[in-house]
Amino acid sequence: MITNAIQQKRKWTIAMAEPCNDDTLAIRLTAGDETALHELYAEYGKRLFAYALRLTNDHAKAEDVVQDVLVTVWRTAYRYRGEGRFIAWLLGIVHHTAMNAIRHTSIAISDAMEDTIASNTLPPENLTQRNMQSEWVKQGLESLDSDHRAVLELVFYQGLSMEEIAKVCQIPLGTVKSRLSYARQKLKGILIRQNAEEWR
Amino acid sequence: MKTHTEYEEMLPFYAAGGCTSQQKREMEAHINLCHECQTELTMWKAVSMEIDTSNKTISTPSDIPAQALTRIRASKPMAAAIRQSWQLLKAQTYLIQSELWPVSALVMLIGVLVAVIARKDVVVYLLSPMMAAATLSMLYGPDHDPANELTRSTATSPWKILLARMSIMSCYNLLLGLIASLGLLFIVKPEMLGTIILGWVGPLAFLSSLALLLSVWWGTGIAIAVTYGLWLAQYISFKSIGILMPSPVWSNFLTEYKNFWHEPLLLVGLAFFVALAALWSANLPMLRLSSSIQ
Numbered sequence: 001m002i003t004n005a006i007q008q009k010r011k012w013t014i015a016m017a018e019p020c021n022d023d024t025l026a027i028r029l030t031a032g033d034e035t036a037l038h039e040l041y042a043e044y045g046k047r048l049f050a051y052a053l054r055l056t057n058d059h060a061k062a063e064d065v066v067q068d069v070l071v072t073v074w075r076t077a078y079r080y081r082g083e084g085r086f087i088a089w090l091l092g093i094v095h096h097t098a099m100n101a102i103r104h105t106s107i108a109i110s111d112a113m114e115d116t117i118a119s120n121t122l123p124p125e126n127l128t129q130r131n132m133q134s135e136w137v138k139q140g141l142e143s144l145d146s147d148h149r150a151v152l153e154l155v156f157y158q159g160l161s162m163e164e165i166a167k168v169c170q171i172p173l174g175t176v177k178s179r180l181s182y183a184r185q186k187l188k189g190i191l192i193r194q195n196a197e198e199w200r
Numbered sequence: 201m202k203t204h205t206e207y208e209e210m211l212p213f214y215a216a217g218g219c220t221s222q223q224k225r226e227m228e229a230h231i232n233l234c235h236e237c238q239t240e241l242t243m244w245k246a247v248s249m250e251i252d253t254s255n256k257t258i259s260t261p262s263d264i265p266a267q268a269l270t271r272i273r274a275s276k277p278m279a280a281a282i283r284q285s286w287q288l289l290k291a292q293t294y295l296i297q298s299e300l301w302p303v304s305a306l307v308m309l310i311g312v313l314v315a316v317i318a319r320k321d322v323v324v325y326l327l328s329p330m331m332a333a334a335t336l337s338m339l340y341g342p343d344h345d346p347a348n349e350l351t352r353s354t355a356t357s358p359w360k361i362l363l364a365r366m367s368i369m370s371c372y373n374l375l376l377g378l379i380a381s382l383g384l385l386f387i388v389k390p391e392m393l394g395t396i397i398l399g400w401v402g403p404l405a406f407l408s409s410l411a412l413l414l415s416v417w418w419g420t421g422i423a424i425a426v427t428y429g430l431w432l433a434q435y436i437s438f439k440s441i442g443i444l445m446p447s448p449v450w451s452n453f454l455t456e457y458k459n460f461w462h463e464p465l466l467l468v469g470l471a472f473f474v475a476l477a478a479l480w481s482a483n484l485p486m487l488r489l490s491s492s493i494q
């Protein structure tokens with residue numbers, strides 16, 4: 001079941017990676033074509049919003065961030081010149097904007113927020129299908145802080161490469177590696193504990 | 201041969217399906233042998249699925265682009281216009297044939313060297329308007345536009361694009377002319393500099409706008425031929441024409457024609473109107489059509 005989902009996901013990632021006239025989109029934005037902004041949002045809105053929500057942990061704040069991002073994209077589209085993927089460029093703007101937003105309001109992610117997000121993540125009908133294994137994954141992901149969680153989000157949901165992640169988060173490549181390694185160790189620790197409990 | 205640690209680092213990307221086929225093959229070969237990587241792969245796949253599932257339920261608000269556009273429209277129109285012009289200029293700088301920049305600079309450099317070596321400042325006077333006319337005649341049309349298709353598909357009207365390119369190129373040409381004139385300081389006195397600059401600036405303005413207009417209508421070749429013909433015609437010697445047509449009307453005309461090129465104000469004024477005509481022509485549907493068939 002897992003492999004099936006991964007394969008589907010892979011197909012999806014490849015489909016998203018295709019240049020869906022991103023250059024034209026950027027040029028049309030530069031030229032002031034308003035429909036281009038709607039098209040951009042139809043194409044990437046979900047991914048941008050998901051990442052903004054991941055970083056802010058707040059629906060309303062994520063909405064503000066994405067709105068700011070669209071305004072920034074509108075004003076700076078001329079800077080995108082087809083180097084790298086458009087989505088990576090967009091996510092970089094989301095990251096920057098969200099980080100500023102968090103810093104300005106200096107909102108600490110409260111446990112309550114984490115809880116609401118965690119409880120919202122699961123559609124009830126899927127609950128029965130999910131085995132014990134997903135429980136430890138969920139716990140493990142929740143135990144990570146937002147920096148590490150964001151990197152995982154960029155790897156798995158956004159399908160970015162290590163270099164793209166470094167660019168989006170404005171961190172050195174080594175930091176991407178160390179964050180992934182930290183996440184791995186933490187998740188593995190929880191997994192081992194879980195297995196030990198099951199064997200008992 | 202990579203180490204286990206390197207494979208381990210790549211493992212999440214492999215699990216996410218983000219590896220090249222070469223990397224995939226290497227990875228799979230290692231995973232088959234490495235028990236630790238097998239365990240971690242299972243873990244990463246579970247993580248991937250969990251993240252996907254949690255994102256699936258996110259409902260993306262649909263009104264964000266409309267709100268963003270409202271904000272964009274509400275920003276001060278003057279500031280927006282300036283910003284838009286600036287963006288257009290930058291975008292068009294990038295779209296102008298990149299060879300034009302170094303080639304025209306090189307030609308001007310050679311011109312200055314020739315002028316200095318031959319001790320003839322007239323070379324710069326002759327060359328800078330010709331160089332400017334050539335570059336301006338190559339600004340527009342499918343032959344000269346690496347992104348013509350894209351330009352065509354944008355909502356920006358052709359005259360704005362032409363204006364942006366004309367402004368950029370003319371600034372560059374003026375700059376080259378000024379630098380070339382400074383180069384002449386090797387052979388002329390500094391107080392002559394003003395006269396030298398005033399000498400070429402009028403012809404440069406007039407010839408380049410004329411080249412632009414002609415290129416919009418009939419293409420680069422005709423634009424260059426006509427402007428160069430007009431420019432060099434002032435060097436037709438009185439005597440040779442006099443032999444062919446011994447009429448005082450002709451010799452008067454030639455004198456007047458020569459003087460015409462030494463009237464900077466008149467030339468710049470004419471250049472303005474010719475440039476306006478060029479911009480207006482760029483918007484004519486028939487010309488856009490013919491240039492796309494070319």
Ligand SMILES: [Zn+2]
Pocket residue numbers: 204205207208230234235236237
């Ligand atoms: Zn290994």
